[in-house]
Amino acid sequence: RALALVEAGTHRRVGVWDRETGETRWLIDDPERNIERAFVPRGSDGSTAVIVEARGARARASLLDVASGAERRLPEIPGDLIPLRDLGGGWWVGEYASSTRPDDLVRFRIDDVRPEAFVSLTRVWERTALRPDDLAPAEDFRWRSVDGLEIQGWLYRARGAARGTVVLIHGGPTWHSHDRVDPELQYYVARGFNVLAPNYRGSTGFSLSYQEAIKEDGWGGREQDDIRTGIEALIAAGIAEPGRVGVTGTSYGGYSSWCQITRCPPETVAAAAPICGMTDLVVDYQTTRPDLRPYSEEMMGGTPEQVPERYRERSPINFVGNIRGQLLIVQGMRDPNVTPENVRAVTRALQEAGVEHQVLAFEDEGHGITLPKNQRVLYRRLADFFEGAFSS
Template sequence: MSIDLSQHDAFLDRLLKVPQLYGAKISPDGNFVAWIWAGLAETTQLWVTASTGLEQPRLLVGDDWDCDSFRWAPDSRSIVYARSKDGDERVGLHQVFLDGRAPVALTEDRPDYYIHGGALAKDGRSLLFSANVDENGAEIEPTWVYVQDGPKGGRRVLARPQRAHYGWPLLSPDDRHVLYDRNDPDPAGSQLWLTDLAGSFDREIVNVGPDKKADGSWTPDGKSVLVVAETATHRKIGLWRLARGAVQWLIDDPTRNIANADWPRRAAEIVVDETQDARPRSYLLNPATGTLRLFGPFTDGTLAPVGVLAEGAWLAWHYSARVPARLVRVALEASGPRILGAISTHPSAHIPAPDELVAAEDFRWTSEDSLPIQGWLYRARGDVIGTILDIHGGPTAHDEDAFGIDPQYFAHCGFNVLQVNYRGSTGFSFEFQESIKQQGWGGAEQIDIRTGAEALIRAGIAQAGKVGITGTSYGGYSSWWAITHFSPQIIAAAAPICGMTDLVVDYETTRPDIRPYSEEMMGGSPSAVPERYRERSPIHFIENIRGRLLIVQGANDPNVTPQNVADVRKRLDAAGKPYEVLVFDDEGHGIGRPANRRVLLKRLAQFFAGAFA
């Protein structure tokens, strides 16, 4: 049965025109701010503006390539950015200049390996990055650290880690040292290592255990490394002093749920990011006294600091479910932070008013083992068609009270939407995040999702037989799991997007630098724990499918490759199970182009409406 949802098309078009910002960075001199904007065109673009907020943002890079990431050059006059095509994630590094000079290609585009980072030294020639490639240009499993001399110049290996790893090497502010991490002893851990641009030495500096992670970044003076390290129960923060070769721990408190830390240029204090029940809170830490002060209070959404601008104001993110993320200048006053004005306003952007958008409600329930679980509920506008579970990827991530096109559009169409922060999600305790490893993927976290649907039904928010599920990446895997394991009265329809179907195939075909993540989450490789990989792969349970199924995939996905879809379709056809397929030829791991997003979201709304009719 078809339901006409065309009256919501105009609202969807407006949502798709809301610029989505990420990756904001302040130039070293503090006079400029750059960020990546999505939604203004079919590709992601690099924009820049003066830090004063007195000028309109201007486009630096906008063509038929996606800008994936970037770093400022030390002189603040240019930016090194990574670009890719059609979602294949095989980035090439380029340099773009603020004065309008022609951009320069630093590496080849779309190489047969994966590049991480891309930082220029002060000499303007030495380019630092890591890649899973050897000296002869052949793709390899481990990720090595390189320095390159000039655009497309000769390369020297600075460090040869033994295992594949997803990490960015960081050059110290004085160009003397290179900080990077590696995970040779255990895929679940990471240790901090130090080398230099000459490759004259290579040594480990911080190791908190083979299966524990230590992340680091340089302090503004380049004399220390700011360390965020895992313990058995929490994360702690310290300074590794270059002169002493030892760590001084500044915060080691099991009651604090530390997410990250950064010491921005021009700041006297360290920014400490914490999350409490999926709500971020930022503090400023005095490294000399150890005292903490809240970057707040602030009640009108989330205000998250980025760094200090040249004139002394702070740059911060401001957002909520009803306020799309924007960059603002902030004055820190005795009564709390005061927004001075936004610097990321696009002249042609038409942002919906807050009363046009649905608020994110904090929704709670308990899982089968009595573990408390949290999610965000978006209530339908008007008559309710049904309920959609919108599951985040990762799984090491979480949903928060933040603007999203998908839940706003679905709610406008008449669907209740629940975003589930299942166990394994960040945003809660470190123990909650790590608990997914006890059983591995396809374990208790899927019960958390199912009990979320059941809680909605008990509360009268959802109706049995009118609940569907969708999500991208791990959210796609969870969608596959639900439709192959749960009753149609609980999950009546599933639309997995770029989701794993066979965890062995996923392990063997995914990009090598993220393969250790599977080993960490599953407790080993497929050869080490073959039964676990098999019993947690939805492809072996397709005979249980009794609800509606729509499979969505990006044809160029290097993360969860199309082999996952090809194999499961053979099983579905052999079992006589009906399904629909939607493939995007110019997408990778996720569907990001506005035109494709429009097609996808309209299809999803119609698919779920038909399943619930």
């Protein structure tokens, strides 16, 4: 027998496949659930499966009796807990992480699922001078987009009066911002900024329909409205101030940063620092890795030759004359995905339009700034850039 996790159009279902008969007995088949993982714990007798369901950008686990289909859902707690192995006697080993606790292997009782009761097996806090109080907790922040769709993001608040707000946009777009320790995000909070990490339509962590919704418009569609309306919701709530909001992100987060700075007035987006972001979708299609081109075609509805107007209207390079905020472009010069040609093309356009800008290039980086020595440079530079933009 084998445990099967199968896509069924609008959702994923879980069943047991019998190799001898070829039949599958479905245990969970619910369009309202967003199951992302299903596995039988190592060392178990195969009677229990662990089901991991994404709800509201969190991972929620349950234990499924394979014979009866009875399911025991674990309590909802801050962060993500994934049971990995049954130790017997009610004790389990699991993986746990949250915005105030680094990824950790923990021992816990299945009848007492509280983070404060978990026993760290990696002794993570003995390996760092940081304490949980040094890290900002994630708050669930929600708003409505232009079409009424509810959008979720993680809000992190600075201690005391904030210097401004940084919107940190995740890449992918098939990914999502988690309630987990993010060094870049935590650094901005420590420097005095509020931070919003939005999970725009197209993000994982919610439902298959939410994840697929970005394909209705293609890149540069309503997911960009989701981000903008998140900024407007922060301002309306008194969390952010007009003229003191900046955007940044890597890859699709970089592309989104370009979209925001070319579409929004400075009262909404005062500064942008796109990192390895597409600027001209035609140039990107022509210069990226050949294996990535079918993804562009899927998202844009065809090749640049087939739908030239869509590529034109969704390329920020064609709208740099609209920029009224401050701009810092960050690029890895060995990037095979979003190649440096994107930067060369857009800097020419910026110069022709008379738009002031800065460029921070890393000769030893590819797609994203990943080397610790470069991250130290990047995070400080970005924090200084936003601080200067908000005070000017």
